[in-house]
Amino acid sequence: EVQLVESGGGLIQPGGSLRLSCAASGFTFNMFAMSWVRQAPGKGLEWVSSISSSVGGPYYADSVKGRFAISRDNSKNTLYLQMNSLRAEDTAVYFCAKNLKAVPATVMDYWGQGTPVTVSS
Amino acid sequence: SYVLTQPPSVSVAPGKTATITCGGHTIGTKTVHWYLQKPGQAPVLVIYYDTDRPSGIPERFSGSNSGNTATLTISRVEAGDEADYYCQLWDSSTAHVIFGGGTKLTVL
Numbered sequence: 195e196v197q198l199v200e201s202g203g204g205l206i207q208p209g210g211s212l213r214l215s216c217a218a219s220g221f222t223f224n225m226f227a228m229s230w231v232r233q234a235p236g237k238g239l240e241w242v243s244s245i246s247s248s249v250g251g252p253y254y255a256d257s258v259k260g261r262f263a264i265s266r267d268n269s270k271n272t273l274y275l276q277m278n279s280l281r282a283e284d285t286a287v288y289f290c291a292k293n294l295k296a297v298p299a300t301v302m303d304y305w306g307q308g309t310p311v312t313v314s315s
Numbered sequence: 316s317y318v319l320t321q322p323p324s325v326s327v328a329p330g331k332t333a334t335i336t337c338g339g340h341t342i343g344t345k346t347v348h349w350y351l352q353k354p355g356q357a358p359v360l361v362i363y364y365d366t367d368r369p370s371g372i373p374e375r376f377s378g379s380n381s382g383n384t385a386t387l388t389i390s391r392v393e394a395g396d397e398a399d400y401y402c403q404l405w406d407s408s409t410a411h412v413i414f415g416g417g418t419k420l421t422v423l
Contacts, residue, residue: 229412231358239350239358239401241412253410256316289357298412299405301348303369305357 196220196304198290203309210280210313216273216290216306224248224268227293229302230275232286232311242288243275244298253298258284280313287311317406319415326421327392335418337385337402346405347385349378351398352417358401362387389420397422 202214216228229244243264245252252264263276273290287310291302320338327333337347349362360369362378365385375390389396402415 231412231414238399238417239352239403239414241414244412251410253412255411291358294363299407299410301360301363301403302350302358303360303363305359307357 196292198292198304198306200288200290200306200309203288203311205312205314206280207315208281208313211276211278212280212311214275214277214288214290214309214311216275218271218273218290218292221292223266223271225296227251227296227298227300228264228266228273229291229293229298230264230273231289231291231302231305232284233289233308234283234286237286240286244293245273246298247296251298277311280311282313285311285313316409316411317404317413319402319404319413321400321402321415321418323416324419324421326423327389328423329392329394331392333389333392333396333420335387335389335400335420337387337415338383339385339404340383342383342385342404343381345380347378347380348403349387350401350403351396352401353398361400392420392422394422396420 230242261279287308289308290306292304294300350358352358365380
């Protein structure tokens, strides 16, 4: 059974940094691209970033490019999102998702339950 | 950047057919995926590659994509189908994932 468990969310002041983690199990992690998608309170889904299984990418939404960095440790079956220079508009639930294939240009077939991030003073 | 347009809401009576549209410029030339999301839960994939259903998704869910509109159709709607529905695609020109704004399906 595919499981994706996010962690690392919390309350952070504007300008601060936070690192999210996504622990994956139930599939061969190093064979699939992975993505982060966020959802602000009461809003729709917004793609944040994706990373290929090995080479290629990463890819970022314009709203986070230069501030966020996606990475993965295939030896630990874990996906990360380093978030710097956080703004109030980054407040959202952050979901980790598995892509169907090795490249991000594919559907996200499994999702974690999300971890909330609140940026506020 | 590429934009996907969905109606904010659709209402349907139980047992009837719900149609949720996703508009985009020549979207028929792209591959569209659909997710449902219930309050407080993670999104769930219901249709991928325009028309395919993941295992465990009822046959009542179907998809199509042509011209400037992709469509999710839910036949014999049940109360449990009430959710927000999102279309999504990969925009190769920008290397971005694009989501539609979402459609709230209400079962009357």
